[in-house]
Amino acid sequence: MKFWDDMKIHDMEQLIFCQDDKSGLRAVIAIHSTKQGPALGGCRFWSYASEADAVRDAMKLAKGMTYKAAISGLPYGGGKAVVWNIPGITDRDAAFEALGRFIDRLHGEYITGVDLGTTTHDMDQIHLHTKYVTDQSGTLGAMGDFTAEMTAYGVFLGIKESMRYKYGSLDLHNTRIVVQGLGKVGYALCRLLHQAGASLFVTDIDTVKTAIAAKEFDATPVSPETIYTQSCDVFAPCALGGVLNHISIPLLTCGIVAGAANNQLADERLADMLEQRNILYAPDFAINAGGIISTGAELSGADAARAQLAVEQIPHTLAAIYSYAKISGITAVAAATKLAEIKFM
Structure with missing residues (x-):
């Protein structure tokens, strides 16, 4: 996969690749736009045929979030985190904790939340290491569904x-x-x-x-x-x-x-x-x-x-x-x- 070419096609600002050998985390954070505000978009936990498929999905979803925010008049841009569900993830809680540390290093450029395959419990693990997360326990987003x-x-x-x-x-x-x-x-x-x-x-x-x-x-x-x-x-x-x-x-x-x-x-x-x-x-x-x-x-x-x-x-x-x-x-x-x-x- 030609990441630079795909980033240009989708007008991406950033791609952040995350790995943590201890937990087996393999993830990518795609930030499409921060022109109107922090990139907002959930974290997906999904099985992909290849790492290229995971990255492409993250970019397409991040771009979609920018357009959702814009058409809805929200002061946010679009982003998406994708955690690749592979057998190498030995400790799911530790993997999402590690992702929380990566997100925190972005200093608010990206705010995550629940998406396909993730839960409030996963967001709680992310929240242990960053405030840039929604849908954790006690929030409106975690109230039922x-x-x-x-x-x-x-x-x-x-x-x-x-x-x-x-x-x-x-x-x-x-x-x-x-x-x-x-x-x-x-x-x-x-x-x-x-x-x-x-x-x-x-x-x-x-x-x-x-x-x-x-x-x-x-x-x-x-x-x-x-x-x-x-x-x-x-x-x-x-x-x-x-x-x-x-x-x-x-x-x-x-x-x-x-x-x-x-x-x-x-x-x-x-x-x-x-x-x-x-x-x-x-x-x-x-x-x-x-x-x-x-x-x-x-x-x-x-x-x-x-x-x-x-x-x-x-x-x-x-x-x-x-x-x-x-x-x-x-x-x-x-x-x-x-x-x-x-x-x-």
């Missing part, structure tokens, strides 16, 4: 706004919605959609999760292999990124794609393919910004109620994006990107 719930809430409101823009109605009763991925955010989204009267179709690579969600939300279980061909009004990707590609997009039968996953488009140019198929795409970094919005609110001293009010700005953000896209004759992705870049560049 508050961050995930706020992300899901923002996506739920974003789906309603997308329905209003596309079909002229906020009513989700009997709307056919596919939810792909039943992690904390996807599951919470299903709960909100079910309460709103939507007719759900659910899938996850974990068949047990699929069965549980189908029972709780009176949903139709669908296999991961056939999920893209499921007839629906809204397709909500809530798993890993890159699911919208040259193979999957032609299979979609929906009118709207609006979900919680990061980097849903395998290539941003695929937004044109969605547009050509008359599918409204809610830019992921705008609709799934509930987590960073609620974290930013907490860092400013807000309580849960005020954090939720901040998340409720997401429909207004999407409305502005859709309006700008229509006026400018460009895709919603291009419109969201331009609006975000105005704020942080």
